[in-house]
Amino acid sequence: MTPASRQQKPADGIEIVPLTAAFCPLASAIHAEGFEDQDHWSADEMIALLDVPGAFGFLAFAPGNPAENRLDTPLGFIQMQAVLDEAEINTIVVAKEARKRGVARKLLSATFDRLRETGVGRVLLEVADDNAPAIALYRYCGFTEIGRRKKYYRRQSGRQVDALVMERDLGSCVLGWGD
Numbered sequence: 018m019t020p021a022s023r024q025q026k027p028a029d030g031i032e033i034v035p036l037t038a039a040f041c042p043l044a045s046a047i048h049a050e051g052f053e054d055q056d057h058w059s060a061d062e063m064i065a066l067l068d069v070p071g072a073f074g075f076l077a078f079a080p081g082n083p084a085e086n087r088l089d090t091p092l093g094f095i096q097m098q099a100v101l102d103e104a105e106i107n108t109i110v111v112a113k114e115a116r117k118r119g120v121a122r123k124l125l126s127a128t129f130d131r132l133r134e135t136g137v138g139r140v141l142l143e144v145a146d147d148n149a150p151a152i153a154l155y156r157y158c159g160f161t162e163i164g165r166r167k168k169y170y171r172r173q174s175g176r177q178v179d180a181l182v183m184e185r186d187l188g189s190c191v192l193g194w195g196d
């Protein structure tokens with residue numbers, strides 16, 4: 018599972034599966050890569066998070082080629098927490114070499130489908146206000162800003178960063194995205 022093998026996979030080969038405890042070591046490694054300047058989640062912490070009622074996640078991967086004995090390549094994951102008719106995105110991370118190919122969009126689309134099936138109508142999240150790629154992703158996927166939490170995150174350097182609070186009504190249709 019080299020960075021090069023992640024790059025070689027075609028964008029339309031992305032598959033989405035439920036994030037289970039067995040995948041948590043892989044997901045933990047992607048999380049560490051995605052949040053270099055923040056505390057990252059260990060596999061055990063991720064398993065504990067998935068154990069909470071209403072929690073679930075999805076993993077994106079590019080299928081390997083059995084004829085060439087190539088293993089599947091994990092590309093990214095999302096972890097969610099639903100409570101009654103609301104849900105929160107706890108995290109979404111895509112491996113560096115797999116970014117800008119629609120992996121996060123596919124993860125969010127699968128997540129929205131699952132939430133709608135279970136009667137959830139509203140999704141919330143917090144995102145650091147200096148995280149331009151994530152803010153762009155969420156806006157692209159129909160989220161709007163509803164608030165700001167001052168100095169919500171503390172980087173490993175000690176720097177404090179505001180969080181934007183964003184929401185998306187799952188009943189609304191977003192033109193151009195087709196979720």
Ligand SMILES: CC(C)(COP(=O)(O)OP(=O)(O)OC[C@H]1O[C@@H](n2cnc3c(N)ncnc32)[C@H](O)[C@@H]1OP(=O)(O)O)[C@@H](O)C(=O)NCCC(=O)NCCS
Pocket residue numbers: 051052108109110111112115116117118119120121122123143144145148149150151153154155157
């Ligand atoms: C944010 C993140 C998950 C996006 O994943 P991704 O798979 O690259 O996103 P996608 O390819 O699905 O992008 C979908 C849309 O989001 C927007 N977007 C995503 N990354 C962007 C970037 N770096 N710059 C500008 N817009 C971006 C674009 O509108 C993009 O559509 P386009 O490719 O047609 O322009 C990824 O950059 C990441 O893992 N970052 C580190 C972890 C992180 O910050 N997670 C969010 C925590 S709140």
